[in-house]
Every structure is written in C-alpha cells, then in structure tokens.
Amino acid sequence: MTRVVITGIGVIAPSGIGADQHWKSILAGELNVRRISAFDPTPYTTTIAGQVDGFDVTDQVDPRLVVQTDRWTWMSLAATQLALDDARYNPADHSPYATSVALAAGSGGNEFGQREMTGLYSKGPRAVGAYQSIAWFYAASTGQSSIRHGTKGPASVLVTEGAGGLDSLGHARRVVRRGTTAVIGGGTEAPLSPYALTCYGSSGRLTTSDDPRAGYKPFDKQANGYAPGEGGAVLLVEDLRTAVKRGSPQIYGEIAGYAATHDAYDPNAPAPDATHMARAMNLAIADAGLTAEDIDLVIADGAGVAELDALEASALRRVFGDRIGSVPVTAPQGFVGRLNAGGSALSVATALLAIREGVAPAVGNLDQPNPAYGLDLVRVPRELDLDVVLINARGFGGFNSSMVLRKVTAADLEDVAEEAIS
Known part of the structure; x- marks a missing residue:
C-alpha cells in the first residue's frame, strides 16, 4: 500500500x-x-x-x-x-x-x-x-x-x-x-x-x-x-x-489511518450517545494497523460545549478503556477559536509540529478541568515521545472524523531510498 x-x-x-x-x-x-x-x-x-x-x-x-x-x-x-x-x-x-x-x-x-x-x-x-x-x-x-x-x-x-x-x-x-x-x-x-x-x-x-x-x-x-x-x-x-x-527537505509525518462516520440522528442535535464518534476513532486506528495502546496523544475536537465535550469524553473512554486516565488529551484550538473546516486542518498542522518537537501543547483556555470526564488533559506543554497522534473532529449535523498521524523514522526513509535504488 x-x-x-x-x-x-x-x-x-x-x-x-x-x-x-x-x-x-x-x-x-x-x-x-x-x-x-x-x-x-x-x-x-x-x-x-x-x-x-x-x-x-x-x-x-x-x-x-x-x-x-x-x-x-x-x-x-x-x-x-x-x-x-x-x-x-x-x-x-x-x-x-x-x-x-x-x-x-x-x-x-x-x-x-x-x-x-x-x-x-x-x-x-x-x-x-x-x-x-x-x-x-x-x-x-x-x-x-x-x-x-x-x-x-x-x-x-x-x-x-x-x-x-x-x-x-x-x-x-x-x-x-x-x-x-x-x-x-x-x-x-x-x-x-x-x-x-x-x-x-x-x-x-x-x-x-x-x-x-x-x-x-x-x-x-x-x-x-x-x-x-x-x-x-x-x-x-x-x-x-x-x-x-x-529530495523533500522534510517529512513531517505519515497519514497512517483515517475514518469518517455519521450519527444519522438529527440535523441539528448530536446523538445522545458517542457510538459513532468512538467508531470513527476505532476505525482510524485499525486503518493504521495499530491499537489504542499505540496512541501517544489525542488532539480532541474540543467543542467547548458542555454536552459535546461530555460526549467526546465518553467516546474516548470507549476507545481507551481503563487506559483513559493515562492518555494525554489536548485541544489547543481553545487558544484560537473554532475555525470550522480550517480548525481541523490546523489541528493536523499542530499535531505534526508536536511530533517534530516532541511536545504536546496545552488545552487552550483551560482553567478548571471537568473531573467528570476522567481525561488526562494537558495543562501546560508536556515533553513526550510522540510517535502516533490521534486527531478528532466533528461537523454540525452528525459528522465524525478521526485521523492517525505517525512519525516517519530515519529507518523508514532508508528503506524507501533502498527500494528506489533497487
């Protein structure tokens, strides 16, 4: 492939x-x-x-x-x-x-x-x-x-x-x-x-x-x-x-997995459960040939609406199970506003820069994390070995999308170079 x-x-x-x-x-x-x-x-x-x-x-x-x-x-x-x-x-x-x-x-x-x-x-x-x-x-x-x-x-x-x-x-x-x-x-x-x-x-x-x-x-x-x-x-x-x-000067990361689902519930209201959002995450992770254990960081959709945040937290708990409290979750978009389609593209750029620098940025404008969510929310920039990042995004009307980005290693590049020569 x-x-x-x-x-x-x-x-x-x-x-x-x-x-x-x-x-x-x-x-x-x-x-x-x-x-x-x-x-x-x-x-x-x-x-x-x-x-x-x-x-x-x-x-x-x-x-x-x-x-x-x-x-x-x-x-x-x-x-x-x-x-x-x-x-x-x-x-x-x-x-x-x-x-x-x-x-x-x-x-x-x-x-x-x-x-x-x-x-x-x-x-x-x-x-x-x-x-x-x-x-x-x-x-x-x-x-x-x-x-x-x-x-x-x-x-x-x-x-x-x-x-x-x-x-x-x-x-x-x-x-x-x-x-x-x-x-x-x-x-x-x-x-x-x-x-x-x-x-x-x-x-x-x-x-x-x-x-x-x-x-x-x-x-x-x-x-x-x-x-x-x-x-x-x-x-x-x-x-x-x-x-x-x-001879590209850099390769920021690989689009290793992607999936999209739809709530098919109501054009204006979110589904009252997180089934299809969790499904999008699981499908994207599987598409990358990975498991939830491989995810180093989640950049969440982070809607900033209590009902939607609770639903996303529920979806994350479904995907990560007992590990949910140890998976770093961030939503830097709180610093810039919700940019509609531009926002999820910006989240990908942020994830790639985080992989390059080995730093998870903080959740934007977060003062009092809601303990009911049970998430490991990044409060200040955190140095991490980031090989795999999961990104979530939702669209009004029931759209759910998830993407898995993976670091491209020096060994990967050597393999590709050798393949090109052969």
Missing part, C-alpha cells in the same frame, strides 16, 4: 502566519480570541472571535484576483503558497496531472456575498458584480488554487463543517493512492461577517461571553460554547517514495 506523508505546512491563523509563528504562539499559551473588530458586534449574542492579524492580502494575492474572490479564498491561496514553499514543491516543475487540490469548506465566501447582497437590496440588481456567482461558492478556493498553480489532477471540495479539514486530507490520501503523487489539502474559513455570525449563532453553540478568558473553554467546568474564528491550514500531501526521490 502506498505510504502517504505530509511534506509542507502553510498556516494562516489567529495564532500567526506561518507554521513557526503558530507553534510559538500555541506553546506560549497565547489567547488569540478577542472582540470582533471587522464590524460592530454589539447587537449579536457572540462578540468575540479568533481573528488573523497582520494578513495583508496585497502581499499574497494578485490584485486582479483579490476583487474576484472572498477573504477565505485569499487565506487559502496564501496558505497554499506557504505549504508549497515549505515543501520546496513547485507544481510547474511536474506534469499538470501530478498535482491535485482537495480543500475543505464550511460556509463559503461570506464577506463577499454579504457585500453583494447589500448592494442588491439597497441599489438594485445592477449593483451585483459578475464575480458574485463564483466568489461565494464553496468550491472557489479549490478552483482558484488549481488555476493559480496550473494543476490538472482530480480537484475536490469536502463540505462536512468542522470535520472538513480531516476529511480533505483523508481524501487526499485516497487520491495519492490512486496515482496522483501530490495533493494540496486542508482548508481555511472566514466566517466573521454579520450574516455568517447570525447563521452560526442560530446553532446555540456559540459562547455569549464578552470576555475571551471566559469564552471558548474546551473540557472546562465553565464551558459555555465556542468562539468562532477565521483561518486554518493547507498542507502538501505526497507519496512517500516520490517525496524522498525529489
């Missing part, structure tokens, strides 16, 4: 621009959730969010393209370039069919769409530009990235709300195994517009706290909902043999 690895990481997130800035911020425990500044959030039930500072689109995207696209696509284009630069991979150096794009999306071009709809209702149909038809579309980032880099491999968009980042990378692994040697995967979001905030607020899962410290608190006794956020991560996924042969 083709081994599939990640060789490039591009991060555009509230924690920083670039993987190194993100990692330093997460390790330092910086809370990057604050009052929304793009517009006056006073009339809304949620007024805080994770926002990306220092992102200058003119440094990242051709001005001619800026006017045609939304902020979430700008972030995807920028993160894609960071990932390609990190991997030293230029799609133009390869056959156009050797590279694919498979990004996730949750809500599309919110800011662009709101601006155009405002023009429609205030000035009439002539105020709506031609680009409205493509800028809001959930496949816009996939399409624009493919066009920008001239890729002609299979292009896809995965739409499973917060689980989308994992699902896009799981799909990327499938595409590589079918013969496309490199896939641009992951995703970003930009849901901080009045209309988008209204839509998200209707779920009843957003925090109503005006104080960031009292807001999004995964697995905390005071959990009261999550703060939304913008940004995410894009990663370059490759066939291990091809990556070694072309």
